[in-house]
Structures are given as C-alpha cells and as structure tokens.
Amino acid sequence: MLTIGKLSETTGVKVPTIRYYEQIGLLPEPERSTGNQRLYGKAVQERLSFIRHSRDLGFPLEAIRELLGLSDDPNRSCAAADEIARRQLGEVNARLSRLLALRGELERMLVQCSHGTIADCRVIEVLGNHDHCAHDHHGEPVTAL
C-alpha cells in the first residue's frame, strides 16, 4: 500500500493532481489509514499511469474518462477506443498544420526586423496589419492544445 506521496513518485503525477483526479471521479476514493491518509494499491497505480500517459499524448480528460469506461468493460468492441484515438490524431494533425503556418509567419517577421527603433519595427508593424501575412492560415484562434 502506497501513500499519496509514493504514488506521486512512482507515476510522476503531482500530489494535488492525484487528489484532483479523485475529486472529479477519474480515480476511485481510496482506502484510508487509521490517521485518515489515502492508501493506494497496484490497480490504482496502473490506472493513474494510464491517465498520465494519455494526458501526455494530449487526450483531454473527458476522452480519458471514456477510455477508462471502455477498459472497465472488456467485452465491448475495440472500435470505440480506436475511434477516440483516431479523433485525437485528427486534432493533432490540425494543430500541426496551424503551428507550421504560424512558425513561417514568425520567422518572416524576425527576418525582416531591421533592429532599428520601434518606429520602423517590422515585428510591430506586421502584428498590426493582417495584410502583411504571406497567407492567412492563422484565421482560427489558437485555443487549447
């Protein structure tokens, strides 16, 4: 049985984050010691590693909740999990293309910087005027990752 601190160490998830996951129902309420401290077994450790890994891959907590629901019920088809991963891949690809356009824009801005005073600073000028863009691939706002 691990205390929350040990669980945190072995999984790489910070202590307040573990408590947060419990609060939102991603982790079950654990046993408590006589002194009211949380005690975790191996199963929760694996569940938490699963969450951590999925988060690292960019899955939102709601997708992870779905995936956990699926894996808690092993007779269902794999297709649902596949679907979630596929959706996630689509989003990653969308973010990638946006970031690539963005990088081009930033690089163009920096190359043009004349290192003079603000009065003729290309960075400021480019930011103030959409017309300076080579393309306007940056129409949609940059929201969550």
Place this chain on the structure above:
Amino acid sequence: MLTIGKLSETTGVKVPTIRYYEQIGLLPEPERSTGNQRLYGKAVQERLSFIRHSRDLGFPLEAIRELLGLSDDPNRSCAAADEIARRQLGEVNARLSRLLALRGELERMLVQCSHGTIADCRVIEVLGNHDHCAHDHHGEPVTAL
C-alpha cells in the same frame, strides 16, 4: 465612432472579448454615448486588430501587453519586440516537435489496433504502459498551446 458590435464585426473579435480586454486593461476605457454605450474610434480599432493578430499567432496576452507598451513608446529599440517574437518562435518550435512525436505514437497505436474486443485492444494497452512507446519524447506535460 463605432459601437461595440460594429467594432466586433470589423475586427473579428467577439463583443464579450472586447469588454474582457477592456476589463484587463488591454484596451482603454472608451467614450460613452448619452445612453452609456461604448463608442470607439479608429485608434482602438487598430489596437484591437493588433491584439487579434498577435493572439492568432499564439502570443499570450501578457506578451501582447508588453508589445503594446513598446509600441506606445516609439523611440525605444526594436530589440525588445524582436526578443518577444523570438521567444514565441521558440515555443512554437517546442510545441511542434512534441506534436510530431505524439502523432507518431498515435499512428503506431492505430496501426496495431486489431479491431477485436477491448480485452486485446492495443490502444488501451499502449496507453496503459509507457514501455510500448517507440521513444519517450512525451515526457513533459502537454500544457497550454
């Protein structure tokens, strides 16, 4: 003089967002009509376009606040603006490499999916175990974009 709705239309920034920018001090408090409605001139329109464009390029509001401070004072050196843009470019590059690693991981997961039941679903299994990763480029948490 534009009402907030017209300003929203011409800049593509939503009405509540404009009020929010005013609230946090990115936009000055505007004149009001006799009926207490906000009235905006050309200068604010340009300032808002600047903010919008910078946000589109992924600059956080605090960086934009800095940039606006610089452009309000046109005798200062361009170097500071250059620095902010360069920092932004670095962050974009970091996000890009993370996303590329991520995409590889997701593609690998999907290719391996056997389309059977959850019991032998590769997606679930891979997510539960870091050892399945080809590389562990996804060590750092995925935070804000």
Place this chain on the structure above:
DNA sequence: CTTGCAGCTATAGTTGCTAGAGCAATTAGG
C-alpha cells in the same frame, strides 16, 4: 520528545475567454 516533513481539507487563483441573467437603449417595421 520534539522537530520537521508529509498529509489533510477547503478555497481561491491561473489563462483566455464564453454564457447566462436581468435589465436599458436603440433601430426597424407597420
């Protein structure tokens, strides 16, 4: 035994908005 870290609960803050309630003002139609 006591000191100091680890744990506990509960609340508030973060970023960048977005949505809703419950009003006042303006504009368009008849």
Place this chain on the structure above:
DNA sequence: CCTAATTGCTCTAGCAACTATAGCTGCAAG
C-alpha cells in the same frame, strides 16, 4: 408614434486542467 426585435449594459458564474495557499493533523527519525 408605437411596438417588437435587436443590441447594448453590468454582474456573476463557468470552462479545462490544474496550481497554490492557509491552517490544520499525522507520523517517523534523531
């Protein structure tokens, strides 16, 4: 000129996914 629809106003709360703080208790080592 009156009414209805739209737009505007303020204020508050909510979103993700945590992080930080305050003020307390538990526990293990010296």
